Amino acid sequence: xxxxxxxxxxxxxxxxxxxxxxxxxxxxxxxxxxxxxxxxxxxxxxxxxxxxxxxxxxxxxxxxxxxxxxxxxxxxxxxxxxxxxxxxxxxxxxxxxxxxxxxxxxxxxxxxxxxxxxxxxxxxxxxxxxxxxxxxxxxxxxxxxxxxxxxxxxxxxxxxxxxxxxxxxxxxxxxxxxxxxxxxxxxxxxxxxxxxxxxxxxxxxxxxxxxxxxxxxxxxxxxxxxxxxxxxxxxxxxxxxxxxxxxxxxxxxxxxxxxxxxxxxxxxxxxxxxxxxxxxxxxxxxxxxxxxxxxxxxxxxxxxxxxxxxxxxxxxxxxxxxxxxxxxxxxxxxxxxxxxxxxxxxxxxxxxxxxxxxxxxxxxxxxxxxxxxxxxxxxxxxxxx
Numbered sequence: 001x002x003x004x005x006x007x008x009x010x011x012x013x014x015x016x017x018x019x020x021x022x023x024x025x026x027x028x029x030x031x032x033x034x035x036x037x038x039x040x041x042x043x044x045x046x047x048x049x050x051x052x053x054x055x056x057x058x059x060x061x062x063x064x065x066x067x068x069x070x071x072x073x074x075x076x077x078x079x080x081x082x083x084x085x086x087x088x089x090x091x092x093x094x095x096x097x098x099x100x101x102x103x104x105x106x107x108x109x110x111x112x113x114x115x116x117x118x119x120x121x122x123x124x125x126x127x128x129x130x131x132x133x134x135x136x137x138x139x140x141x142x143x144x145x146x147x148x149x150x151x152x153x154x155x156x157x158x159x160x161x162x163x164x165x166x167x168x169x170x171x172x173x174x175x176x177x178x179x180x181x182x183x184x185x186x187x188x189x190x191x192x193x194x195x196x197x198x199x200x201x202x203x204x205x206x207x208x209x210x211x212x213x214x215x216x217x218x219x220x221x222x223x224x225x226x227x228x229x230x231x232x233x234x235x236x237x238x239x240x241x242x243x244x245x246x247x248x249x250x251x252x253x254x255x256x257x258x259x260x261x262x263x264x265x266x267x268x269x270x271x272x273x274x275x276x277x278x279x280x281x282x283x284x285x286x287x288x289x290x291x292x293x294x295x296x297x298x299x300x301x302x303x304x305x306x307x308x309x310x311x312x313x314x315x316x317x318x319x320x321x322x323x324x325x326x327x328x329x330x331x332x333x334x335x336x337x338x339x340x341x342x343x344x345x346x347x348x349x350x351x352x353x354x355x356x357x358x359x360x361x362x363x364x365x366x367x368x369x370x371x372x373x374x375x376x377x378x379x380x381x382x383x384x385x
Contacts, residue, residue: 011318014325015355021328022352025345029059030070034077041339046081048109049100049294050340053078056106057366058346060113061353068113075106097127097136099145099367100342108149108367117159124150124165137173137183139197140248144173147201148368151208170205173198177216184220189235190246191253192294195224196235200257200368207264221261225273228254234280245284247299247365251277255303256365259310271310278307282319291330292340293347293366298327301351302365309359317355324351341366 037045037052045051052074059071082103099105104127107120127146136142150166153159177184188194199220206213228234234251236243243249247256258274261267281300290296301323308316327348337343341350347366354362363369 011321014321018321018324018328018352019356022349022356025058025349026062029055029062029349030067037339040335041337044337045339046078046103047101047340048078048105049098049342050337050344051078052081052339053106053109054339054341054344054346056109057341058349060109061350061363071109071113075109079103079106097130097146098141099149100140104146105149105367108153111153112156115157117153117157117162120153121159121161121165124162128165128169131169131172135172135176137176137198138193139201140192143169144198144201145367147173147205151204152367155208166205170202174202174214174217177220184223188237188249189224189227189233190237190249191235191257192248194235194249195220196253196257199224200253200260203257203260203264207260213264218265221270234277242289243295245281245288245300246290246295247303248294251280251284252299252303255281256306256368259306262310274307275311278304278316278319281323285319285323285326288323288326288330291327291334291348292337292343293351294342296327297323297330298347298351299365301327301355305351305354305362306364306369309362312359320351321355324348324355327351 032055037055041051047053048057056071056074056078059067059074097104099108104123107116107123110116111120124146131143131146137144139145139148147166147170150162150169154162154166173183176182183195183198186195186198189196191197191200199217202217203213206217234244234249234254236246236249240249245251247253255274255277258270258277261270262274281304285297285300288297288300291298293299293302301320304316304320304323308314308320331338331345331348338345341347350363350366354364357363
């Protein structure tokens with residue numbers, strides 16, 4: 001794992017050290033072996049979110065043939081570890097229905113690498129039937145994440161089957177809005193498992209297809225915002241009070257939501273809400289104790305950088321640099337689950353490369369923002385050679 005020395009979070013110094021990290025980590029990705037990974041992370045190795053699948057995702061983003069070959073080898077290992085549950089435990093083990101925590105994310109990444117459409121499409125049909133029996137609209141462990149993955153896969157391949165499955169899943173999520181058990185009544189407000197994430201998915205579905213957002217969703221956005229203001233809480237569960245900043249349950253996830261709402265509708269009040277989330281993140285960044293993309297500083301950086309996309313020149317990029325530098329400090333200090341995309345260095349690697357890129361080249365929060373490596377108009381590129 002990286003070993004860097006750094007000296008405070010002043011902007012030029014922070015950018016210099018983040019660039020040095022990206023270059024060093026790109027070299028490590030190309031050289032690290034199985035024994036080193038097993039030693040660094042004896043458990044939870046199979047998933048993209050917290051395991052060796054995260055290494056494969058980062059390698060795939062580099063866009064070179066040698067990197068794709070290494071990514072495939074890590075995916076093969078991650079699939080094997082998942083099948084026999086070697087290096088896994090119940091805390092992070094998912095039997096299937098998650099692109100972040102289950103093996104289906106490996107299939108999506110193989111589609112990105114090799115264009116393996118048939119295997120992915122067949123699995124997505126199975127998932128569609130599963131969710132018809134057992135609806136689960138949330139983003140991380142449910143239909144929501146699959147809608148985003150399918151839309152990204154369709155953008156890459158133009159395969160009508162994938163758009164068709166995405167449409168059927170998204171329509172089912174939308175239909176589950178109302179009623180006594182409807183997701184519009186969920187007490188959870190955050191991105192990963194709550195209303196913000198479901199709204200983000202459906203807004204993206206309308207946005208990608210260039211359709212006007214349904215009024216019912218606009219009303220839900222206002223209800224969500226009213227709830228946030230009423231409770232002064234971005235969606236944090238009572239048992240996790242330290243996650244006010246986070247992507248999963250806090251302001252970083254809401255920043256991404258309100259940016260997407262503004263992109264999908266052009267309504268200025270949504271941009272203002274994104275700015276409010278960003279100001280909350282700028283206040284919370286010095287207090288961060290977690291470096292990861294899900295629960296910590298990397299997620300904060302992605303949220304701030306998303307605001308910069310629609311509100312450039314107002315200092316959001318500099319704040320994102322500060323969050324990334326904080327993430328580097330924390331990850332070097334703690335080192336828990338270092339291989340995961342949402343927990344460790346791969347997520348920081350993706351963020352740093354976006355910070356160093358031109359706005360049109362940024363890939364965004366992994367799997368989420370659809371300005372990812374699977375987007376055809378963004379050619380594979382990386383500066384960390």
